[in-house]
């Protein structure tokens with residue numbers, strides 16, 4: 001497939017610091033569940049790719065770390081071309097072979113069992129799901145406890161699958177196997193690693 | 203240290219600057235960053251990574267250097283310590299390496315640093331949220347001396363099969379009447395993985411528990427990255443009748459008078475005179491600047 005680079009929207013404006021800044025925000029988010037971290041720079045993207053998903057894909061995916069796109073994104077050839085061109089990552093059809101799953105329609109996120117959860121010897125060989133939500137807040141929502149959290153924390157996001165809290169609890173019960181979640185909205189990222197316990201809703 | 207290691211470092215300090223921020227190319231950084239993210243999500247578990255050749259010998263902390271290089275950004279302020287000191291050849295060389303390859307600011311102050319790379323010690327000054335402590339680790343596998351085969355140690359971790367680890371500590375008790383292990387004393391992270399805290403003295407183990415900073419561990423030769431997220435339970439292995447204890451010093455620091463720090467023995471003259479002083483030089487200097495005095499000051 002020949003791609004005309006000129007036809008594509010640009011990637012990061014300043015790739016080295018932008019990738020570093022995005023990574024640091026993601027690292028802090030996963031290290032401190034219930035905190036919102038700012039994604040400092042967002043690339044210009046083709047519709048309907050949320051720029052936060054694009055930033056995380058550019059910072060972390062490549063030919064060794066395949067992407068899986070949900071139905072909404074996979075149906076947009078401009079999005080698929082842009083991600084392939086700028087990240088160099090294969091876009092895979094099977095969610096189980098993805099390192100990162102980009103999800104623009106979070107309410108329709110497939111069950112977690114569809115993604116790689118690692119093996120007992122290598123639990124790191126597991127997917128990170130990146131969900132673009134419309135709202136992200138620490139004022140109310142799921143009550144979180146676990147590594148990275150001082151006492152308890154709150155994280156609210158919408159829209160999400162109705163059984164999202166149960167999914168997370170099942171995921172945690174399988175530790176050390178599991179997937180890890182990133183939630184993004186409005187230039188912010190929050191992390192829900194597999195270690196986070198869900199105590200309820202507030 | 204051998205003369206060869208020292209020559210390796212001279213190359214590091216005087217070699218041509220690479221064009222990559224922090225020496226590593228972007229592809230390598232992405233690979234290390236992905237490993238760091240999984241390490242954070244699976245506390246205490248050793249994530250394999252494809253360690254790169256660095257312009258320094260393995261014994262000088264290539265694993266920690268690669269982790270630091272993948273983490274650092276233009277806004278960071280870096281501190282490097284070796285045996286608690288900012289002034290050893292190793293610490294100075296690594297600090298200069300990053301100043302040269304990334305142009306970032308460096309410091310010797312624990313409080314002013316955003317990223318601290320260390321070998322042997324955790325700073326005495328309590329770490330804070332937002333800080334990242336990067337350990338240079340020579341031997342990441344706590345089960346290695348019990349089982350040399352990697353496939354077997356992976357299986358033991360997978361099954362939480364840590365009985366042998368306790369047997370080894372118990373043998374200490376049988377032989378010495380107490381647990382004689384004082385360095386690289388094994389810990390259990392978040393109630394699951396048993397982890398080697400690298401060659402830090404067990405004096406520092408309690409600082410790993412519920413620490414507000416993120417702790418990252420890099421082993422270059424063995425190609426492993428592991429992590430302890432902030433506010434995570436880190437328990438030193440112990441027995442009901444032989445609880446974990448840290449070493450106590452029978453005197454305060456001779457320079458700053460601190461009675462709660464880890465002390466190094468320093469020879470003061472050629473007639474065998476010796477004093478005991480804080481191994482954390484920045485902490486000791488800060489205390490002296492604040493007016494604290496020990497008997498030799």
Ligand SMILES: [Zn+2]
Nearest residue numbers: 455458480486
């Ligand atoms: Zn002192």
